[in-house]
Amino acid sequence: MDKEQAKKRIEELRKDLDYHNYRYYVLDNPLISDAEYDRLLRELMDLEEAYPEFLSPNSPSRRVGAKPLEEFTAVAHTIPMLSLQNAMAPGEVVEFDKRVKKLLGVENVDYVMEVKIDGLAVELVYLNGEFTLGSTRGDGFMGEDITQNLRTIKSIPMRLLRDHDIPIPDRLEVRGEVYIGKKEFQELNEKRALSGEPLFANPRNAGAGSVRQLDPKITAGRKLNIFCYAPGELVGVSLITHFHFLEYLRKWGFRVNPFVKLCRNIEEVMAHYAYIRDMRDTIPYEIDGTVIKVNRFDYQAALGTVSRSPRWALAFKFEAHEETTIIEDIVVQVGRTGALTPVALLRPVMVSGVEVKRATLHNEDEIRRKDIMVGDTVIVSRAGDVIPEVVRVIKEQRTGKELSFAMPETCPVCGEKVVRPPGEAIRRCVNINCPAQIKGSIEHFASKRAMDIDGLGEKLVEQLVDKSVIRDVSDLYYLSKNDIASLERMADKSTQNLLNAIAASKKPAFQRFIYALGIRNVGEHISGLLAERYGNIEKLMEASEGVLLTIPEIGPEVANSITAFFRDEKNRETIERILAAGVEIEYKKEGRKPLDGLTFLFTGTLKALTREEARKRVEALGAKQASSVSKKVNFVVLGEEAGSKADRARELGLKILSEDEFLRMLQNP
Incomplete structure (x- = not known):
């Protein structure tokens, strides 16, 4: 494009991104997926780099988030809460590593890897060990005072633990991410559906909307949580590395994510990214990538910041679980039990690395609840191996040409009449020869x-x-x-x-x-x-x-x-x-099995077996697998990167087994 076209496109992108920032940060009600927002922002940054004469200090590329709501008191951050530059491909991470080492003039750099939690960034301020102020990130320089709401989150310490080995800082500013877990999010939406309230689009919006309530009682009822991961101003304590700081956070009583890892080189960074990506769907809260940080604080200071981001950190994002697309038609499938399921035919879109053309709409009640029409612009989600589904409609994009949909009265395959049994949401074909x-x-x-x-x-x-x-x-x-x-x-x-x-x-x-x-x-x-x-x-x-x-x-x-x-x-x-025809069903032989009546819990990653293989092995010996920690569990098997379940098991005094001990038990039950 020529200079005039570039100027026009830059202005369009700034206007669009400002509006989407407002929807995302202020209203907690985004109109587009995170992946689409990232693409728009990247296009703007590329154009501004190619045409520097059009740079503006008020450009969305130079800001983080949006201004605070007027209902909250504004709070200035001592050190700006900047956002991170995103990497979408391994090559960009390799370039980041090369750039860091070149600027520092060193041959190798240690990095700290963290998971990138999809929540709301906050800052907690402690004076002489007492919690005094909590705020949102806001625009990175000014946030919103949400101290009273943060006090309702039980995982935030009101005063620091006093460990004799480490001092209490005179002033401590801690950055963290407030979020709501997947299970808690589902329960919250179920309650809202029963009371006729609008549903939250995703856990991130539920968490953000809960933290930024004017009534702290509402926040208290939302089962929020937090992971802390970064310092702001730190007075009275001197630390050398970021990893050391995270260790101090744990001792002071903060919740630090269990997937933090110190990596000695870029190869270890890539390996840990792959590990987190593969277990993404088993983690009980939403994450959308990993964060890579230079470990040494003096290196961070030497690298400094550029525009809206620090040079010493990078967000290595996963492929999006959600994307924006259009419903081009709705068809009805008939399953093996005769159930009629409406399916959306989508304009093809890449979600989680897979091209998605179809998404389940579940049943007619779900279509009515979400107000889905043919021609709608929608958010589509695909997590792990789950069948893609339409999360919600972006009604603001409607043109008036959209068409409503009604379920058929006859089977689309055999033509026989369909029925909807009392109390069920699904219509069924009653022809068993369909x-x-x-x-x-x-x-x-x-x-x-x-x-x-x-x-x-x-x-x-x-x-x-x-x-x-x-x-x-x-x-x-x-x-x-x-x-x-x-x-x-x-x-x-x-x-x-x-x-x-x-x-x-x-x-x-x-x-x-x-x-x-x-x-x-x-x-x-x-x-x-x-x-x-x-x-x-x-x-x-x-x-x-x-x-x-x-x-x-x-x-x-x-x-x-x-x-x-x-x-x-x-x-x-x-x-x-x-x-x-000669099929011989294999029945279990009668008699007591070696592990009858015992219950095992697996946490972390096992090296010799998958979780599914471990479950089958213990069940074959008469035992059961538990999904949560309780006093009913007899043995807790710890794999690598075991998380909070391990801590809870120790608190309850449960029997802990290493993977080697577990394997020996299987050999000699």
Whole structure:
């Protein structure tokens, strides 16, 4: 673009970013995803670098956040709370490392790695060990006085712990991130939905909105938490490194994130980033990246700051869990239980490194609650392996051309009438011969955690059903070579591979067989309880609803689903045909197991086993796995980077095992 076009684009970007800053920082109600905001800001910074004559001290590229709300008293930060430069790719981190070493004139630099928590940045001020003032970051230079609200957060110390080994500073300014956990966020939104209040878009907005309440009682009821990670002004104590400062924070009574790591070189930085990225979805609070900081304070001072960011720190961000896109259409899918699920067809967008074209809308009540229309601009989320979903509609982007959506009265696959049972949010096709239900049940039956028939995927199942080669799951065990060879893309080798996989599935564990049947409301866990209680398929098929209700964790809805499934003559005939084809269910032998009655909790990362492998090993020996710390836990197995669960286990006096001790126990239970 020429100079005039560049000037116009810079002005547009500044106007847009100022508005989005206002929505994000002041109203706690963003209109775009963080990833899109980062792209706009990066475009502005690139243009300002290319055309320095258009630089302005009031540009969003020179500021952090927005001005405080008028309802709060303004607070000046002794040292500005600057934001961090973002890196999106490994190459940018490598360049950061080279630049740091070049400016310092050294060959190697130690870095401290921290997780980048998606919350609200605050500053806590302590005078002679007493908490006296708390403020938001605001615009980086002036924040909002939220002292009374911060006092309601129980993890913020009101006075510093006095450890005889370390002094109490005359003045201590601590920066931290206030946040709300994933579980607490879900509970908060559920309460708001019941009371008819608007839902928070994400945990970050819930946390920010809670901290910045005029009534501290509202803040107190929101289950907020904090991690502290950086100093402001520090008077009366002299420290050499940032890592040393974090150790002091812990001793003074502050909550410091357990994933902090001292890295001796850039290779260790990259390795720790990959470690955090891979466990991102298991962490009970939202993080959107890692933060890399030069460890030595004298190096930080020598590097200084540039524009809005320190030269000595970098945010290495993850691929976004959320993105902005447009709903181009809504279609309805039919699942293996006959459930009709509305699905949004999206303008393709990259989310968490994957191109997303479709997102579940769950059911018609959810569409109504979120007020979703065809043509809407929406925020789409994809966390880990979870099916993408529409988080919320950006109604401000509506043009009037959007179209409302209504669920169909007949099945879109077979044309039969659909019903919505009383008390349920889902419409269902009642035709058990519906091709969509047949395909779904076969895909589930063959899936890895069920009968594990390798190579029997969606496309092949479609051909088998559409060409009437099979009509239910039992037909799989009666397939001939000629049946399969007649299908598209099935040569001799692939045909034989499929027949071999079907043959290999003929000795399933009882739990897997139950799960494979696809009984409504019966997942892997309930399948395991049923296998443990009944011992064989014949006993389970005759189980009464009353007896099923005596099994812990099985309620009326699940019990009714199980008995209804086995009352259906077609289902019983299918099971009989499967067994007649030579399928031999492997039942557990009676007798006490070495770890019967014991409960294990795993925390941190295990080197020799995955969490799933460890769970299966202890369950095979009769034990159970717990998900939280309590006195009911017999053994706590500590992996690397074990977090707060380890501390809580020690407080309760629980038996702690290292990974090596745990492995020895498995060998000699």
